[in-house]
């Protein structure tokens with residue numbers, strides 16, 4: 001690590017590592033400078049020219065994303081002169097922009113829109129005769145749609161496919177104001193992380209086919225959670241909303257920055273896994289394929305338990321929260337049942353890569369390993385009480401707490417999904433992380449803990 | 458005017474592009490002497506000669522050579538800039554067609570001095586037929602064993618003006634889009650695939666054999682104190698004999714135009730001169746009357762000498778349409794990275810188009826200057842500032858013509 005030095009920004013003193021990027025300091029200290037092209041994971045490209053600041057002793061304004069911090073440096077980010085520079089460049093940025101915010105999905109989370117407001121360009125002096133026309137609906141592949149007119153050519157998306165995924169599908173073709181983002185001839189955007197370019201895009205040029213036109217972002221509420229796609233434990237936001245007279249539903253997962261786990265990104269499969277939480281859910285209690293009410297279900301539960309006394313096995317899904325697993329283990333002890341947490345079914349080497357995706361496809365894999373639970377199922381179970389484990393095990397009788405519908409004659413009891421509950425998870429390397437409850441359904445399925453109370457009550 | 462032929466000495470010789478003729482006229486003589494000197498001694502001679510880069514910037518060549526590492530684990534490269542796309546400039550093609558062996562000789566000296574074993578010549582895409590001549594000369598030199606352990610590779614550009622900018626040129630040579638790179642924080646060589654690289658203009662390198670043969674003082678005997686030596690100045694436009702004629706720095710512009718260009722075409726009156734390629738601004742006839750052709754004189758007028766390719770315009774020229782013509786070029790050629798340049802070049806082109814169509818208002822002139830200001834000093838390379846300076850030079854000198862067109 002280099003020496004820590006002091007620099008002055010807008011008359012205040014800050015400490016920073018000598019030789020680090022000035023823009024990192026501005027971002028960290030929440031000193032507002034406009035910018036499009038810089039991104040902490042992609043580095044400086046210096047193309048948008050928006051992040052200009054004044055530096056004492058320098059004749060011309062300098063871009064903060066390509067300025068190295070030096071001891072005693074004096075920076076001005078707010079002078080009238082520099083604000084005029086910001087306004088002027090922004091004005092140029094807008095001359096060929098379609099300004100179609102009312103129909104743009106980025107509206108509300110768009111850097112260009114925010115800056116437009118900040119720099120007071122409300123009375124557009126923009127009187128350009130003919131705007132440059134481009135394609136507004138390019139299907140790049142992997143659920144990503146491109147509107148070339150909205151693009152500010154910051155090259156974040158192309159740098160992502162060059163530097164992060166090394167798949168090189170995207171490029172900028174053409175010169176000057178005819179320049180536009182495109183895929184390489186004959187190729188589609190096609191890599192397991194492709195949809196991250198939608199988050200990277202500072203404007204509404206790249207939108208997700210999966211999300212666009214479904215919801216205005218300002219209606220969405222975000223909960224901090226962990227993706228359940230594998231044991232990596234990528235941090236996400238669950239964006240959801242309950243519209244009037246409707247149920248609370250999830251509209252998207254978004255990556256949440258965590259440098260110790262996933263950085264800025266998540267894989268597409270994990271991103272789209274929210275859909276599973278909204279489809280094919282088990283909504284009613286069933287016994288032998290027939291709907292039963294809670295009273296009948298609990299009576300049936302108890303009778304099965306009595307019938308198989310001494311021959312009961314409890315099976316635990318490695319996606320349940322640690323708090324749930326602990327409560328189930330304690331419950332099993334009280335009823336004299338054996339506990340199993342078979343892990344084999346989660347192992348999927350074909351899913352794994354060297355970026356984020358793990359071969360262990362269970363979010364609380366680390367907890368099962370840490371608790372040392374038995375992972376080998378016996379073949380001679382009498383009654384199995386299955387807490388959402390994905391495998392169907394042979395037994396004389398079965399009680400199945402399940403988030404999703406099952407083809408089964410067992411006593412099927414619907415339970416809350418992870419998004420409808422809070423709890424902690426341990427990832428494959430032993431890191432413990434917390435998930436907030438995101439969704440409050442109109443008629444929520446009970447959580448594991450409330451089920452245990454019900455059946456013991 | 459004192460006649461001088463340093464780079465153009467074999468231009469009048471028939472078939473001088475062939476090895477035998479070139480050698481009969483002294484080509485490659487300096488190579489015998491080369492190995493009696495150490496590389497650093499050669500760099501010292503180049504420094505003493507005051508040789509300045511002839512690609513437009515006029516940067517001292519010796520200092521640039523000295524940035525190249527003499528000890529390096531990575532291979533060093535020499536890249537010759539023959540992109541020559543600046544409107545009004547057509548001198549380098551004279552060298553590669555009329556005396557390609559002079560360039561090759563210069564390349565060999567340069568490679569020896571900066572310890573490079575491989576030189577590239579990046580040639581403007583449209584110069585296919587000139588490239589063939591140069592390639593023929595390189596082939597002959599290979600066969601004759603003249604190149605020694607140096608390889609010379611010709612690389613043809615794809616027709617982008619910006620690829621003449623040295624870092625964009627290197628990006629292009631690496632097989633990427635020709636986008637200028639962010640400038641380094643302190644003086645350092647250029648980098649080709651991460652290897653130290655020297656980029657010089659064709660004419661710069663073609664001037665090196667003379668200096669090797671006759672010494673730094675002989676070169677300094679021409680030109681001015683700060684702009685020593687000669688340049689392949691050129692003329693196009695409304696003159697009787699447009700063409701490329703070598704002259705020493707410091708000659709009077711009008712003497713040059715009258716002496717070599719035979720004066721104005723059809724006896725018309727001079728109206729304006731673009732002194733050294735499109736990006737150098739414009740001057741009035743009165744200014745042209747009093748200016749000397751060297752870097753400092755032009756700089757003091759707020760213009761630049763550039764490549765010395767003068768565009769001469771007579772009294773019938775419409776300055777609004779000249780500016781429009783130039784701006785169309787820049788609009789087409791901006792690489793498109795930097796917002797002010799990508800969007801600005803289009804905007805100014807459209808604004809001047811509006812004025813030319815008599816649809817303009819005085820606000821459009823103000824806007825033009827305002828956009829020019831935003832394009833100045835805020836971009837990765839000097840393309841946008843040059844466009845800005847061109848606009849300012851036109852409006853500060855011929856504003857009445859723009860106003861008359863409203």
Ligand SMILES: Cc1cc2nc3c(=O)[nH]c(=O)nc-3n(C[C@H](O)[C@H](O)[C@H](O)COP(=O)(O)O)c2cc1C
Pocket residue numbers: 509510511512513514515516518538539540541542543618619620621622623624656657658659661662838839840
């Ligand atoms: C937009 C632009 C275009 C340029 N085009 C050329 C060119 O065609 N030929 C050239 O030699 N230099 C050109 N240059 C200058 C080069 O960047 C570089 O300074 C030069 O090749 C260095 O060689 P020199 O020092 O021998 O002149 C251009 C610069 C800019 C900014």
Ligand code: SF4
Pocket residue numbers: 150151152153154155156157158181200201202203205206
């Ligand atoms: S599509 Fe978005 S991320 Fe890509 S260059 Fe355009 S604005 Fe930047």
Ligand code: SF4
Pocket residue numbers: 619636637790791792793794795796798799836837838839840841842
């Ligand atoms: S100033 Fe213009 S030509 Fe130069 S890098 Fe920027 S956009 Fe490209």
Ligand code: FES
Pocket residue numbers: 035036037038045046047048049050051063064065066
């Ligand atoms: S963020 Fe610095 S130039 Fe774009």
